Amino acid sequence: HVQLVESGGGLAQPGGSLTLSCTISRAIGEHYCMGWFRQAPGKWREGIAGFYSGSGRTVYTRYADSVKGRFTISQDATNTVNLQLNILKAEDTAIYYCAADVGVMSGDCRPNYWGQGTQVTVS
Secondary structure, three states: OOEEEEEEOOOEOOOOEEEEEEEOOOOOOOOOEEEEEEEOOOOOEEEEEEEEEEEOOOEEEEEEEOOOOOOEEOOOOEEEEEEEEEOOOOHHEEEEEEEEEEOOOOOOOOOOOOOOOOOEOOO
């Protein structure tokens, strides 16, 4: 079982920045997907950033159009996936969730592990 714990949410001003982190409870091998989703009040949960790692290297990284050029997903060596949020807008206000899919051999990512979420408010 994989546990994901998000941190780093909070209040930011428009144009400001935040860094979200997702700590992964255990090693998840060399074939996996990691991503960030968000859900604003009254809206569906949407995927905003993610990557697929195959054989220990990043095969692809994808961003939603709404965050492209402003948000950056990255992974450090200590089982932590970060999401850097820059040039924040009021419409970025949402609960942000970290998600993972492990044992992915095809690059077809379907998250099956989720964190509890962290609130980001831009005002």
